[in-house]
Amino acid sequence: MSGKIFIERLEFRGRVGITPEERSRPQPLAVDVELDCQLDAAGRSDRLENTVDYATIARRLVEVGTEKDTHLLEAMAERLFEMLFREFPVERVKLWLRKLHPPLVYVTGSVGVSLERSRLAHRLQQIDPPPAPFLVQQLHRLPKGTVLDVAAGGGRHSLFLAAQGYHVDAIDRDEPALARLASEARERHLSTITTRTLDLERPAPHEPNLGKETYDGIVVFFYLYRSLVPHLMDALKPGGVLIYETFTIDNYFHHKHPRRWEFCLAPNELLRLASTLQVLHYDEGAHEGGHGSVYTAQLVAQKPARPSPL
Structure with missing residues (x-):
């Protein structure tokens, strides 16, 4: 009690x-x-x-x-x-x-x-910059275990998740950023973060290998490479959860960011990309960001569990 x-x-x-x-x-x-x-x-x-x-x-x-x-x-x-x-x-x-x-x-x-x-x-006060508010709000949906942080960059989400008891595999093609993340993790005595330099946008037949049913959770924030999404689906364990947030085309029209409209989601596009998953939460529109309101799509979705044998 x-x-x-x-x-x-x-x-x-x-x-x-x-x-x-x-x-x-x-x-x-x-x-x-x-x-x-x-x-x-x-x-x-x-x-x-x-x-x-x-x-x-x-x-x-x-x-x-x-x-x-x-x-x-x-x-x-x-x-x-x-x-x-x-x-x-x-x-x-x-x-x-x-x-x-x-x-x-x-x-x-x-x-x-x-x-x-x-x-x-x-714990949030110890991380600068802090994690995305959407990740904090939806953390209760993320199963305990190993999480893949896609395009981790400086590692604000990896540090946050490791502090909550998760094992984190942080991947990015920016090797210096991952080196800084590894150093920060050592300073904070967070031994459950693994960093891996990986070019996520390599074309076929050299797509990145994210494993098969490897992760209990995957988090993606403010990164969009559409060809990667099927590999994310494969890398999730049955019952695993994807938490995804990135810019919609409205953010390009209102703020001219990102610099190219191709890096933004069309209306309901994230739902279509993750159509093989069960949607637990979805919202599209203006949301609070680090420097004011931004237009994003926010998705939490779960990979269906494998049916029990009869």
Whole structure:
């Protein structure tokens, strides 16, 4: 069962303030935390090791809150989030951090910040540029396992998926970009990303070999090479899921991007290209992009499972 653990009014003294004078001596601070976590194992076993130990959390909150000077409460709260998600199996954190005796003439109570963040949102903040919003929205449809990131480029989607526990095969013809991705994965201790330099647009009879029923999922974002689509279908395992988003011709008319209209989808073209799959979600029109609204087609589709033998 999922549940919440509360720690109310944990008090300690820390150095927080914009001016050197305010940071020159510790001042009384307080933090309340609310943690979403799984409590069913502890309920069955009645053993401390099967739950989140609030005494350990309280100690670590104090240690992080007192280890260094901070200009803003927001910065201290960010360090608390980082510690909680890194060290404890919690899915969501809500905290209220405040100065109990702020140096303000008319304030007789406390001043502070109240913030809430999920583990997923915290991981997204670590990726720059962030993954496409459509991938984040549809992640729950992607089966756990191995995912092919097509035309991965700098790897924003590969990094995101690896952080969610997926094994990722990132392919692109841009070897320097893949080298940067591999380096970034090592820095983040993400050992489940494999990079492979591959020209996806080689004509017959030298088409890229993506394997046969190899991947639990395939993601394609802002890349279109129509001749590749049948190979994507072959590479999906039965029951595997394709998540695809790229520009429609409306984006070319409105924004003159991409630079050639051939790189854009015609109306309903993505549905036709993926006609052998079962559509789980489809939308075509204006969507939020990294720099404002863009016109895209968004598809989530599943390869039919192999029929069970009689």
